[in-house]
Amino acid sequence: MQARNHTSKKQNEHDVYVVNRYFELLHRKEFEQWADLWNEHGRIIFFYPPDGFPPILEGKAAIKEAVQRIFDAFITYSYDITALYPSPESGAVCAEYKVRATLSGDAEYCGSNILVFHFQEGLITSLHMYADPRAFQVIVDAGRKA
Secondary structure (H helix, E strand, O other): OOOOOOOHHHHHHHHHHHHHHHHHHHHOOOOHHOOOEEEEEEEEEEEEOOOOOOOEOOHHHHHHHHHHHHHHEEEEEEEEEEEEEOOOOOEEEEEEEEEEEEEEHOOOEEEEEEEEEEEEOOOOEEEEEEOHHHHHHHHHHEEEEO
């Protein structure tokens, strides 16, 4: 666990702001601004990746490229953050959310997922994603066809 020294309420509020901004910028497909939320050495860990998808994405550039490629397959994307659980002691925020995306070819992705964000100096350093790999497979398959 990452320990955070001198955690303040203001820092915790900033972390929650970044989580909300993360979703908002993805929804608007503003990938340059979205990438600015990340540490250069950030990483995404998919605990249950679907077939054909890497379990870890490392580095801001690789993360941006992979996420933008996924979103290029989306015709629509909507989300609903159902709960946020900040943990000021560890510099983390857990987000429960529902997502719905339509993809080319009449495919649809719907999921109830969990993301655990870890921060350092106000930037996302790691993101742990928990999603149903069977549902997420629709996205991977659509990306292969694109």
